[in-house]
Amino acid sequence: MNPGLTLATAGRVLRQVRTDHRTIALIIVVPCVLLGLLAWIYTGTHVFDLIGPALLGVFPMVVMFIVTSVATLRERQSGTLERLLTTPMGKGDFMIGYAVGFGLLAVVQAVVATGFAVWVCGLDVAGPVWLLVVVAVADAVLGTALGLLASGFARTEFQAVQFMPAFLLPQFLLCGLLIPRDQLPTFLEWISNLLPLSYAVDAMKEITRSTDPLSAVAGDLGIVAGFIIAALALASLTLSRRSA
């Protein structure tokens, strides 16, 4: 690992995104539109206060998962990855570079989406709003790490896109968004304890519910960080310098 090479990769990833205005617009605008839609659907009830925070955790992960898995697959197919790995660029520099680049993009997304949810849609947040942004960025990095891992198993773009429902929908269904996790059937609750998104959503809910959520959130963030490290470690196994 070399910080110069990691930053070079992060900068390159961001430059690539910068030339794609439509993708930037989608990343920033779509979460706001969906949050606004939900707030509107549930006008006059408390439902938005229950699912709004969870969604703030889900968006960054889903978006960064898709963007990363497609971008990495393109690197494999175009030969740029193979070529990079013949240079002093390490696998760690490559992966952490992606995580840093998309993490920065996620900061922008999270600030806009959180601001929109709180000040436009009137989401009630008992704890500090900045903590929502911190958790959202952690979720984005988790999405990037899982995307790097998933792209190792995709041979075509079609497969890469199909991994989204395969990797993420089960997490989405079991993360406590539809019903609280402790009301799930025991076996499903047990499964949901094994999935990273559950902890991200727990953290988000804690922040909206409690005026002093820091210690609970720190625990959840620690677990999310563990998943990030595990996903990156597994993903590095799929990045081999040599191929047949």
Next chain:
Amino acid sequence: MMNNYDGPAVAISGLQVVRGRRDVIPGLDLEIPAGEVVGLLGPSGSGKSTLMRCIVGVQITKGGTVTVLGHPAGSPELRKEVGYVTQAPSVYEDLTVRDNIAYFARAVGLRGTELRDAVDRTLAEVDLVDYGGQLIRDLSGGQESRVSLAAALVGRPTLLVLDEPTVGLDPVLRRDLWELFANLAAQGHSLVVSSHVMDEATRCDRLVLLRAGEVLADVTPEELLARTGAADADAAFLTLVDHAAETRRSAS
């Protein structure tokens, strides 16, 4: 970034490669001298790209050794010393020409003014000075392959492995690039360049003719013509291939 190792640039012995179920390289010995432009020629599918992948260390091999500048191919010591240009251009479509070259320059450790100067020099070498700010996806095929070449040239590696770098380029550009290759060799760099175009063979210091993963000839261009009695490289190559086919037939 020149390395002072004074053995051959590449030494290959007993190399075996299987791709899919095919014995692409059944057993190959070859030495590539330092400070020369070595042309790798041979029909489509003869294993030129596979051999180059072995030299840069991205090919899984079944047996044998490949030693590059005194180290096993692909080892960490070589990452700054070996530059590789794949047959299909490998650059980022959604980056500008300059950003692509600069990224690969950063990957080998260039920074600051050194980086800027190296990128400017390389843009001139591949004749893309006016295109620095253009996205790759808006370039022609030949321009794109020149960016791919530039990304390897920018770090001035000791050994350059170039897989068909002049395909699809016009005669003027081809001449300029071959002059650049000769200049680099004169400065002590080693180059392995594959090509389909036989008249480019005469621009090499040495020629390696490959057929079905075997070395048919490892000669200077003059020796090739003298040995086959042919008038040009094209004819010489055909003579050698026919001759090899005949010996094989009479042997079996």
